[in-house]
Amino acid sequence: MTPFKNVLTAELKLIFSRSSAWLCIACSIFVAIVIPWLMSAAIDGIEVQTSSEAAAQGMANMMQEQIGKDVAKGMGRALWGRNFILIPLLILLAASSCLSGERGGYQLRETLCRPISRNRLLLAKGLGLTILCGLSLLATGLCAFITGQFLFEDVGELKLISIGYTLSLLSDTALIGLAFLVGTYTRSTGTTAIMSFIVLVLNAFVYFVSSVFVMIMPSDRQKSLEDWIQNLPYKSFSAWEGWSGGFDTEPVIGLFLLNLFCYGCLAYRFQKLDI
Amino acid sequence: MSASDALVTRRLSKSFAKHKALGDLNINVHAGDIYGFLGPNGAGKTTAIRAILGLTPADEGEVSIFGESDPVLRLKDVGTLVENPCFHPSLSAYDNLKISLKLSGSSHNNIDTLLDLVGLTDRAHQKASTFSMGMKQRLGIARAMLGTPKLLILDEPTNGLDPKWRKSLRDILLTLSRDEGVSILISSHLLSEIEQTCNRVAILDQGRLQYEGAVSELRGNIQTYILNCDNEEALNQALSEIPQVTDQQYEADGAIRIQLKDWTPAQLNRELCMQKIYLHTIIPKQISLEDAFIKLTKDPS
Numbered sequence: 001m002t003p004f005k006n007v008l009t010a011e012l013k014l015i016f017s018r019s020s021a022w023l024c025i026a027c028s029i030f031v032a033i034v035i036p037w038l039m040s041a042a043i044d045g046i047e048v049q050t051s052s053e054a055a056a057q058g059m060a061n062m063m064q065e066q067i068g069k070d071v072a073k074g075m076g077r078a079l080w081g082r083n084f085i086l087i088p089l090l091i092l093l094a095a096s097s098c099l100s101g102e103r104g105g106y107q108l109r110e111t112l113c114r115p116i117s118r119n120r121l122l123l124a125k126g127l128g129l130t131i132l133c134g135l136s137l138l139a140t141g142l143c144a145f146i147t148g149q150f151l152f153e154d155v156g157e158l159k160l161i162s163i164g165y166t167l168s169l170l171s172d173t174a175l176i177g178l179a180f181l182v183g184t185y186t187r188s189t190g191t192t193a194i195m196s197f198i199v200l201v202l203n204a205f206v207y208f209v210s211s212v213f214v215m216i217m218p219s220d221r222q223k224s225l226e227d228w229i230q231n232l233p234y235k236s237f238s239a240w241e242g243w244s245g246g247f248d249t250e251p252v253i254g255l256f257l258l259n260l261f262c263y264g265c266l267a268y269r270f271q272k273l274d275i
Numbered sequence: 276m277s278a279s280d281a282l283v284t285r286r287l288s289k290s291f292a293k294h295k296a297l298g299d300l301n302i303n304v305h306a307g308d309i310y311g312f313l314g315p316n317g318a319g320k321t322t323a324i325r326a327i328l329g330l331t332p333a334d335e336g337e338v339s340i341f342g343e344s345d346p347v348l349r350l351k352d353v354g355t356l357v358e359n360p361c362f363h364p365s366l367s368a369y370d371n372l373k374i375s376l377k378l379s380g381s382s383h384n385n386i387d388t389l390l391d392l393v394g395l396t397d398r399a400h401q402k403a404s405t406f407s408m409g410m411k412q413r414l415g416i417a418r419a420m421l422g423t424p425k426l427l428i429l430d431e432p433t434n435g436l437d438p439k440w441r442k443s444l445r446d447i448l449l450t451l452s453r454d455e456g457v458s459i460l461i462s463s464h465l466l467s468e469i470e471q472t473c474n475r476v477a478i479l480d481q482g483r484l485q486y487e488g489a490v491s492e493l494r495g496n497i498q499t500y501i502l503n504c505d506n507e508e509a510l511n512q513a514l515s516e517i518p519q520v521t522d523q524q525y526e527a528d529g530a531i532r533i534q535l536k537d538w539t540p541a542q543l544n545r546e547l548c549m550q551k552i553y554l555h556t557i558i559p560k561q562i563s564l565e566d567a568f569i570k571l572t573k574d575p576s
Binding site: 013018110274 | 325328330331332348350351355359361364366375378379380418
C-alpha cells in the first residue's frame with residue numbers, strides 16, 4: 001500500500017496548486033493587519049473627538065474598552081474578521097474542489113486506481129485542508145500579534161485568544177467535513193460550495209428564529225429555552241467566539257460532536273461511493 | 276486463483292437499479308497475455324474494469340490480481356487508463372506524472388523515459404489542461420506505465436490517437452509484453468487493433484461473457500466456406516433446405532458463403548451431388564475477428 005506520507009504530500013501539493021488556498025492565506029494576512037489598524041484608528045478618533053469634553057471622557061473610555069485597546073483584543077477581532085464569510089467560503093471552495101471537484105473531473109478515479117484505501121485518501125485530504133486552515137489561522141494570529149505590538153501598549157490576556165484560535169481550527173475542520181459530506185452527493189465544486197453555504201445559512205436561520213422565539217416566550221420558560229438553543233449547531237460552529245467573554249461547555253462539546261458526525265457520515269458514504 | 280494468473284474474476288456482478296450491467300463474469304488473464312476485452316456499446320466492459328479496480332463496488336464476485344484479492348493491495352502492480360484520461364488542470368504534465376508516481380508508492384522514477392516514449396518531452400512543463408485530446412491520451416498512457424507495473428488495464432487506449440501513434444502504441448505494448456512480461460488487458464472497439472495486438476480475447480454482450488480464448492481459436496471455431504457452381508439458384512435453393520447449413524449469404528461475385536453445423540464439406544458435397552448439383556470449388560475461409568464478434572454479439576451495428 002502507498003505510504004500515507006506520499007498521499008499527504010501529494011494532497012498538499014494539489015491543495016496549494018489551487019488559487020483558493022493562496023487567496024485564503026492572503027486574506028488571512030490582510031484581515032490581521034487591517035482590523036487591528038482599524039481598531040487603533042477608531043480609538044484615536046474617539047480620543048480626538050472627546051478630548052475637549054471632559055464629561056464625555058467616561059463614555060469614550062467605555063467605547064474604547066468595547067473596541068479593545070490591547071494586542072489580545074486585536075488578535076480576537078482579527079479572528080472575527082477572518083471567520084466572517086470570505087475565508088470560510090474560500091475554505092468551502094478548497095474543500096469542494098478537493099473532493100467533489102476531483103470526482104467530477106475524474107482525477108479522483110485516477111487516484112483510487114492506485115493502491116490507496118479510500119479512508120486513507122479521505123484522511124490525507126482532510127489533514128491537508130486542516131494544514132491549510134492552520135496556516136491561515138497562524139498567519140492571522142501572527143500578523144495580528146505583530147501589528148498589535150506596533151499599535152497597542154498592552155499585550156492583554158492571550159490564553160483565551162489561544163483557545164479561541166484552537167476552537168476556530170476545529171470549526172474549520174467541521175466546515176471541511178460538511179463540504180466533503182455534501183460533496184459525496186454532487187460532482188461539482190460550485191454546487192458543493194453553494195449547497196454547503198445554504199446548509200450554513202439555514203443553520204444560522206434556525207438559530208435566529210429560535211432566539212426570537214425565546215424572546216416572545218413567557219419569562220419563566222425563557223431560561224430553559226436559552227439553554228437549549230446553546231446546543232444548536234450554529235453555536236457550535238461559533239464556539240471560538242468565547243475568546244471575548246469565556247467559553248461555554250455546550251458549544252465546545254457540540255463542535256466535537258459536529259466533527260464526529262460529519263466525518264462519521266462521510267466515511268460511511270465515501271466507502272460506498274461510485275467514483 | 277493462482278498467483279501465475281495476472282487477473283482472475285469469478286462471478287463478478289454489478290447492477291444499476293434494475294439494470295444488470297454485469298452478470299457472473301469469469302475471466303482469466305494469464306501472465307504475459309495481451310488480452311482483448313471486446314463488446315458492443317453498453318456491453319459492460321467499462322463497468323467490469325471499474326469493478327476490477329474497485330472504483331465501483333461490485334454486488335458480488337471475486338477479483339484477484341496476481342493472487343491478491345484485497346481491493347487495495349491488488350492494485351500494487353497495476354497501471355491503468357480508464358476511459359478518457361483526466362489530469363489536474365493546474366499542474367504541468369510532468370507534475371501530474373510526479374503526483375501519480377508518488378501515489379503509486381513506486382520508487383522507480385521513469386517519468387523522463389515515458390515522456391520521451393510518448394513524445395511529450397518538449398511539452399512536459401506545460402499545463403496538462405492546454406493539451407489536445409491525443410496528447411492527453413498519450414500522457415494517460417505514460418501515466419499507466421509509471422513505476423514498474425506488471426499488469427496494464429487500458430480502456431480504449433487508442434481513443435483520439437492518430438494512425439502513427441496507434442501503431443507506436445501497438446509496438447510499445449508488444450515490446451512490453453514480449454521483453455518485460457507485462458500482462459495487458461485492452462478494452463477497445465477497434466477490432467483490427469485487437470486482432471493485431473492481442474493473443475487472447477473475451478467478448479462481452481449485455482453484461483455476460485460470450486467467449487473467452489485465443490483469437491486464432493475464435494476464428495477457427497467459426498469456419499466458413501465459399502461455394503461456386505454453375506447453377507447458383509439451384510444451389511441456393513438446395514442449401515436452404517439442408518439444416519446443417521447456417522448463415523447462408525451471397526458474395527459479391529455470385530458465390531455463396533455458408534457455415535456448416537455438425538457436417539464436413541465432404542458430407543455437404545455428397546448431399547449436393549445426390550441432388551445433381553455439382554460444385555466447382557469449396558474454399559474454406561477463416562472469418563475475421565469482426566465477423567466472429569458480430570456473430571457472437573448478434574448485433575450488426
